[in-house]
Amino acid sequence: MTSAISDDSTTRNPPPFPPELWITIFGLATxxxxxxxxxxPTSCDLPRPLVKEHERKLLKKSFITKRNIILVCRSWHAxxxxxxxxxxxxxxxxxxxSLLVALDRRxxxxxxxxxxxxxxxxxxxLIQDDHCEAxxxxxxxxxxxRFPNLSIVNLSMPMLPDNDSWLRxxxxxxxxxxxxxxxxxxxxxxxxxxxxxxCREDLMKLMAAAPNLSVLRCPICSPSARDKxxxxxxxxxxxxxxxxxxLMSVFLRDYLPDDRDANHFPALRKLTYDCIPPPFLDHTxxxxxxxxxxxxxxxxxxxxxxxxxLQKELDLLSxxxxxxxxxxxxxxxxxxxxxxxxxxxxxxxxxxxxxLRKAPAFHFKQLFAALRTVSGLNLKIVRLLHAxxxxxxxxNHRALLESELSTSCITFHIEDNEGPLLMA
Numbered sequence: 066m067t068s069a070i071s072d073d074s075t076t077r078n079p080p081p082f083p084p085e086l087w088i089t090i091f092g093l094a095t096x097x098x099x100x101x102x103x104x105x106p107t108s109c110d111l112p113r114p115l116v117k118e119h120e121r122k123l124l125k126k127s128f129i130t131k132r133n134i135i136l137v138c139r140s141w142h143a144x145x146x147x148x149x150x151x152x153x154x155x156x157x158x159x160x161x162x163s164l165l166v167a168l169d170r171r172x173x174x175x176x177x178x179x180x181x182x183x184x185x186x187x188x189x190x191l192i193q194d195d196h197c198e199a200x201x202x203x204x205x206x207x208x209x210x211r212f213p214n215l216s217i218v219n220l221s222m223p224m225l226p227d228n229d230s231w232l233r234x235x236x237x238x239x240x241x242x243x244x245x246x247x248x249x250x251x252x253x254x255x256x257x258x259x260x261x262x263x264c265r266e267d268l269m270k271l272m273a274a275a276p277n278l279s280v281l282r283c284p285i286c287s288p289s290a291r292d293k294x295x296x297x298x299x300x301x302x303x304x305x306x307x308x309x310x311x312l313m314s315v316f317l318r319d320y321l322p323d324d325r326d327a328n329h330f331p332a333l334r335k336l337t338y339d340c341i342p343p344p345f346l347d348h349t350x351x352x353x354x355x356x357x358x359x360x361x362x363x364x365x366x367x368x369x370x371x372x373x374x375l376q377k378e379l380d381l382l383s384x385x386x387x388x389x390x391x392x393x394x395x396x397x398x399x400x401x402x403x404x405x406x407x408x409x410x411x412x413x414x415x416x417x418x419x420x421l422r423k424a425p426a427f428h429f430k431q432l433f434a435a436l437r438t439v440s441g442l443n444l445k446i447v448r449l450l451h452a453x454x455x456x457x458x459x460x461n462h463r464a465l466l467e468s469e470l471s472t473s474c475i476t477f478h479i480e481d482n483e484g485p486l487l488m489a
Contacts, residue, residue, distance in 0.1 A: 087144050095148045097127045101186050103216055103252035103279055110393045110416040110450055124152055147184035154189045158197055161204040168211040182211035189219045197223050206242040215247035220256040233261050234287035240267040248274030255282040257311055264289035265319045269299040282311040286319045301329045309335035314350045330357045337365040355385040363391040372401045383409040399432035408441035418450040423457045426465055433469035448480040455481045
């Protein structure tokens with residue numbers, strides 16, 4: 066009987082470790098490296114939708130661990146509250162009101178009493194509802210104002226009921242809340258998958274308020290009535306910390322400064338851009354790439370044009386991106402890779418990702434035929450990034466794989482999605 070009482074008491078009252086030790090343990094148990102703060106460019110080469118899906122799974126797993134920790138006892142709840150709110154994910158509008166109430170509470174386990182939103186470093190708003198009312202976005206703006214130290218913001222939201230299908234403008238109140246509450250701490254802003262997106266003027270305000278912004282993924286701005294007044298056009302701020310940007314060539318004008326010969330992204334090292342029909346390689350785009358991307362070391366190209374046009378993109382990168390080392394190309398199928406492609410001479414790593422989960426044998430045959438004739442002065446590695454495609458190739462096309470890779474004319478390594486040789 067005494068033993069049972071003792072065991073129960075130990076369960077309810079953890080050993081008297083110093084609070085600092087428990088905080089360290091909680092931090093290690095709930096941390097998701099690279100997702101709760103921005104520590105520099107990531108090495109993941111998969112398309113952003115796949116990366117985000119993986120991130121959401123990791124964040125969900127971390128949240129379950131946090132929830133279990135704070136339910137152990139009151140002392141753990143007080144110590145671990147800041148970890149619970151380190152990342153906030155919103156998936157339903159119905160939760161906005163309760164979240165706002167929760168954020169007005171104060172953390173009792175900290176050295177000083179602060180609102181729990183003080184600890185939040187990452188916000189993901191991934192609302193999948195068919196409709197979203199204006200009042201929901203007003204709530205969201207108020208929630209953002211509870212996060213003075215946000216570092217990472219990912220927005221993916223549906224349209225307002227009265228939104229024009231072309232405008233699709235993110236309410237100004239949401240952007241201004243970011244500007245006024247967490248501009249200096251903001252390192253990553255991503256609305257690349259959102260139906261609603263900021264208009265250009267609001268985006269320029271956000272960039273101006275976020276001098277430490279390192280990653281910007283907003284390839285398309287929403288049209289606005291204010292765009293019709295060139296005299297009121299805000300200039301693009303000089304972003305001295307911006308290392309990675311996602312663009313779409315046909316919407317480049319949103320990012321062009323008043324002085325077209327000025328480089329407002331001097332720290333840029335990674336460029337992600339979409340090629341959409343029709344081909345858009347006019348003087349303005351070429352001038353921008355030459356001016357702002359001279360020191361870019363990584364390019365991710367989402368290519369959806371005809372195979373014959375791919376060489377034009379590669380020629381542009383050869384001419385303008387002299388420091389380019391890593392090139393990743395997302396394609397519809399392996400047949401987009403034509404024979405005799407000439408890569409930029411500085412490229413040592415080529416990543417290829419086909420959107421086809423499974424491909425017929427002749428697709429792979431054409432891919433390897435093209436790789437045998439590719440010209441790359443410093444090319445050392447070609448990596449096939451689609452895990453399902455690699456598995457399909459090994460399981461269903463083993464003979465083809467062995468015959469194609471047994472030739473000695475390929476001077477670089479062909480790797481699977483995880484890095485080992487495709488055929489060890």
